[in-house]
Structure formats: C-alpha cells, structure tokens
Amino acid sequence: MSSKKQPPLAPTPPSTVFALDARLAQMREGCIECGACVRECAFLRRYGTPWRIAHEWGSPRAEHERLPFSCSLCGLCATVCPQDLDPRALFLDMRRAAVRQGLGRYPEHDRLVDYETRGTSPRYTWYGLPEGCDTVFFPGCTFPATRPAVTRKLFHFLADKVPNLGVVMDCCTKPSHDLGREQAFGERFFELRDWLVQRGVRRVLVNCPNCFGVFARYGEELQVETVYEYLAANGVPQGANLSGAVSVHDPCPLRDQPQAHQSVRTLLARMGLEVKEMKHHGTNTVCCGEGGNVAPVDRQLAANWGNVRREESRSRTVVTYCAGCTAYLSSYVPAVHVLDLVFFPKLAAAGQAKISGPPLTYLNRLRLKAWFKRTIKAVHERVRPTGLDNGS
Ligand code: SF4
Ligand code: SF4
CATH class of the missing domain: 3.40.50 (Rossmann fold)
Structure with a gap:
C-alpha cells in the first residue's frame, strides 16, 4: 500500500549543544583527583585524571588529537565519581570539537561511517505502519543482519501482544553520535523521529541498547522500552x-x-x-x-x-x-x-546459535525488509530519503 501524502517536514536543528568550554571549566573546578575513575579505566590510567586532561587540553601534545577517540564512552567514570562529574560527556564534546575543526575524520572510522550510511540508505531501510499504529518495533542494524530468524520470531511475539504494531528498519545513527559527527547525527536521527511522531507513533520497542540510548535521550515524544522488559x-x-x-x-x-x-x-x-x-x-x-x-x-x-x-x-x-x-x-x-x-x-x-557474518548480513537485511513488507499491511510506508548529510 502506498503512504498518504504528508506535509513536508519542518527543518529540525540538532539538539546537541556544543558545550566543550563549559565542560572543561566544570572538570577543572570540580575534579578533586580522587582517582576513583582512574582505578576503573585503562584509558584514564594512560592519560591521567580528568582534571589533568582538562587542564592540558589544547596544549601541543600530539596525543591530544586522538585522546577523546580512545575513550569508550561507557560512563563507568561518571557512575563512580563522588563529585557527580561526567568525564564521558567531556570526551564526547572533545570529539565533537575535533570534528568541527576537521581533526576528527580518521580513515580508521570510515568503515563504521560506511556501515551507518548503508544502514540509512533507501536500499536497506523500510518503515511500515499499519492503521492505528502507535508502537513500532525498531530492530536496529546488527541484530537483524546477524539473526534474521530470531528477529522474525521476536516480531511475531510482539505483534501478538501489541495491537497494530509497525516496524522501522533503519539505523539509529549512534555511530555518528559517538564519533562526534553532530550534523550527520542530527539530520539523520531527527528526520527519523519526526516522521514517526507526525504519523502518530508514540512508543518504540528496541532490542539494541545503543538504539535505546539514542531514543531515550533524543526521542522526545517517543517513549522507548526494551523488548527484554516486554518479554x-x-x-x-x-x-x-x-x-x-x-x-x-x-x-x-x-x-x-x-x-x-x-x-x-x-x-x-x-x-x-x-x-x-x-x-x-x-x-x-x-x-x-x-x-x-x-x-x-x-x-x-x-x-x-x-x-x-x-x-x-x-x-x-x-x-x-x-x-x-x-x-x-x-x-x-x-x-x-x-x-x-x-x-x-x-x-x-550448545554454542550453536545461527549467527550470520558479512556479506550475508546485508542479504539478510534485504530479505527481512521484503518479509516485513509482506507481513505488515502498511498504510504509511517509506524508505529513507536520499541526500542526507554525510557528516563531512
Ligand atoms: S567513559 Fe571513557 S573515561 Fe569513562 S570509564 Fe569509560 S572509557 Fe574510561
Ligand atoms: S572520580 Fe570524579 S573527582 Fe575522582 S578523579 Fe574521577 S572525575 Fe575526578
């Protein structure tokens, strides 16, 4: 079925705020160098306390250029900090600053950027909302690509419980978010979110923790829930x-x-x-x-x-x-x-779960897309539009 004609999307600016100066000042003033985060993290053991890193940021030490891209952004430092500081947020803002200055485009990141670009392309994406749909299943990228049979079973289970369940096969663009590519993340994620909200979707069921993190932080009207809680x-x-x-x-x-x-x-x-x-x-x-x-x-x-x-x-x-x-x-x-x-x-x-590897993973995504198109009677459907920012 073809989708109903919708008004054009309003331009949506990225909501991530460039806040590196404020983060640096907060760390310089607040960190007491207690070492709690350093004891947990090999990255900090190599580069020093967040206080030291914040003080030395901008010095000509060559290592600084790559420093924020060596933090795993896992957030354990924020969990253990007695001062309620968030070093992870500082390193993410450092990444954003590096990208803005043209210093953060490493060839080593090309593979992941290409993965996201393919995942958000018209070829691999499909959105299908049946009549009355207010909840969509968002399986993410790697999970359906490696486990198409589990994805189908999971969808059947959810569709049995959730009336008018839709599906969104797309990438949440967490790779761009974490690589500091603010513009690419903003254009891609907010376009996705606004399309869903404008068509009445209010809830997203995810299996991927990264998708959960993105929807929880930037989804606004969209409530996000993991399938684990649902199961x-x-x-x-x-x-x-x-x-x-x-x-x-x-x-x-x-x-x-x-x-x-x-x-x-x-x-x-x-x-x-x-x-x-x-x-x-x-x-x-x-x-x-x-x-x-x-x-x-x-x-x-x-x-x-x-x-x-x-x-x-x-x-x-x-x-x-x-x-x-x-x-x-x-x-x-x-x-x-x-x-x-x-x-x-x-x-x-028995350690024998069927898990596909590339290049079968891309074929799996195309087959799943065809399966969802056959399975869901969509009144609103689309693939991603072309021409989104590629984060240059
Ligand atoms: S977020 Fe970065 S600095 Fe903090 S514990 Fe994880 S790797 Fe270490
Ligand atoms: S845990 Fe907090 S106060 Fe202690 S060194 Fe790390 S950032 Fe500084």
Whole structure:
C-alpha cells in the first residue's frame, strides 16, 4: 500500500549543544583527583585524571588529537565519581570539537561511517505502519543482519501482544553520535523521529541498547522500552529446561536501566539458568570493548575491557543483550545473546546459535525488509530519503 501524502517536514536543528568550554571549566573546578575513575579505566590510567586532561587540553601534545577517540564512552567514570562529574560527556564534546575543526575524520572510522550510511540508505531501510499504529518495533542494524530468524520470531511475539504494531528498519545513527559527527547525527536521527511522531507513533520497542540510548535521550515524544522488559512481563520463555550457571554482561548504554537488568535475569531464571554475578554488573557494568569505536584507533585500550570480562567471568558463559557486545566478547569468553537463548534455547546453549557474518548480513537485511513488507499491511510506508548529510 502506498503512504498518504504528508506535509513536508519542518527543518529540525540538532539538539546537541556544543558545550566543550563549559565542560572543561566544570572538570577543572570540580575534579578533586580522587582517582576513583582512574582505578576503573585503562584509558584514564594512560592519560591521567580528568582534571589533568582538562587542564592540558589544547596544549601541543600530539596525543591530544586522538585522546577523546580512545575513550569508550561507557560512563563507568561518571557512575563512580563522588563529585557527580561526567568525564564521558567531556570526551564526547572533545570529539565533537575535533570534528568541527576537521581533526576528527580518521580513515580508521570510515568503515563504521560506511556501515551507518548503508544502514540509512533507501536500499536497506523500510518503515511500515499499519492503521492505528502507535508502537513500532525498531530492530536496529546488527541484530537483524546477524539473526534474521530470531528477529522474525521476536516480531511475531510482539505483534501478538501489541495491537497494530509497525516496524522501522533503519539505523539509529549512534555511530555518528559517538564519533562526534553532530550534523550527520542530527539530520539523520531527527528526520527519523519526526516522521514517526507526525504519523502518530508514540512508543518504540528496541532490542539494541545503543538504539535505546539514542531514543531515550533524543526521542522526545517517543517513549522507548526494551523488548527484554516486554518479554519478562509477558511470561516467556516457557519450557526451555536449561541448567547450569552463567554470568551476565549488562551493556553499558543500559547501565542506568535496572528494570532491563532484572528482566534479563528473570528470562534466564525461567530457563533454569543460575546467574553468578561478575564484579562489574548492573549500574556498575564495564564496556565490552566495542564502545566509542575505540578499537580502530587503539586496539590495546579496547582489548583491556575484554580482558576484564575474561578475568571476571572465570570461564563461565557470558550472556548479554547486545549483538555488538556478543560479537566483541566472543573473542574473550564464550558469549551468547539472550534472545538466541529465548527463541532457540537448545542450539544457543550448545554454542550453536545461527549467527550470520558479512556479506550475508546485508542479504539478510534485504530479505527481512521484503518479509516485513509482506507481513505488515502498511498504510504509511517509506524508505529513507536520499541526500542526507554525510557528516563531512
Ligand atoms: S567513559 Fe569509560 S572509557 Fe571513557 S573515561 Fe569513562 S570509564 Fe574510561
Ligand atoms: S572520580 Fe570524579 S573527582 Fe575522582 S578523579 Fe574521577 S572525575 Fe575526578
């Protein structure tokens, strides 16, 4: 079905505010160099306390140019800071400043930028809203690409419970957000958000923690909820009959979402699995190593987080609920996505979950797009318009 004609979108300026000077001043005045964040973070152990970094910012030390791109933006520093400071926000604003000055366009980031550009292209996107739709399922990029069968099962489950459920196959543009590409993020995410809001959507169900973070912070009228809470509240899974002990890696974009942490543990308990907590979990969790796209510019710092998980898990299987975390942690520990366990328990518990790799991942997204188009009777539908900013 074709979409109804809609009025043109009003131009939407980025809501991210360039605030580096204020952040630097706050850190210079507020940080007491207690070392609590430094003890948790290899990046800070290398570069010094946030107070020192803030004081030295702008000096000719060559390392400063790349410094903010070596922070994983995981937020553990903010969690442990007794002064309620947020070093992560400072490093993100440093990234934005570098991009604005033309210093932050590293060839090492091209791969991720290309991934996002493809994910937001007309070829891979599709929005489908049935009559009366106020809730959409937003599966994200990596999860549906690597797990199309689980994505279909998850959609069927949700559509059974949520009347008139729609779908949005698109990228939330978290990569641009975290790389400091304010203009690209603003144009891409706000265009997505406004299209949905103008057509009556008020709720977004996500499986990806990064998508959750973006919608929670910038979604405005859009309420966002994880599918884990939804599954736990609706009595699944049933009859998995697994046994044994696992640990849970809580993805850092959800560190402030205790309901999501608890929901995943509820799902595991229903399957018969015992959770043995690692030292860092819940609000105190660590990055898996993928955060902030650090690995392309500093493999050693990114790998530090994986090594933390290897030590803390003590050879137990680590269950997580982010496709990126699962892939990244798999180099260090036996890692499994909780949704693989929910929908294919025996295979996933045996370490045989079907997870596609490139180039099949792109084909999977095209096949899923075709499947959603057949499955949903859309009264509003579209693909992303071309010509959005590419963040130059
Ligand atoms: S956000 Fe994470 S990686 Fe960055 S400084 Fe804080 S704890 Fe370290
Ligand atoms: S925890 Fe807070 S006060 Fe302590 S060194 Fe880190 S930023 Fe400074």
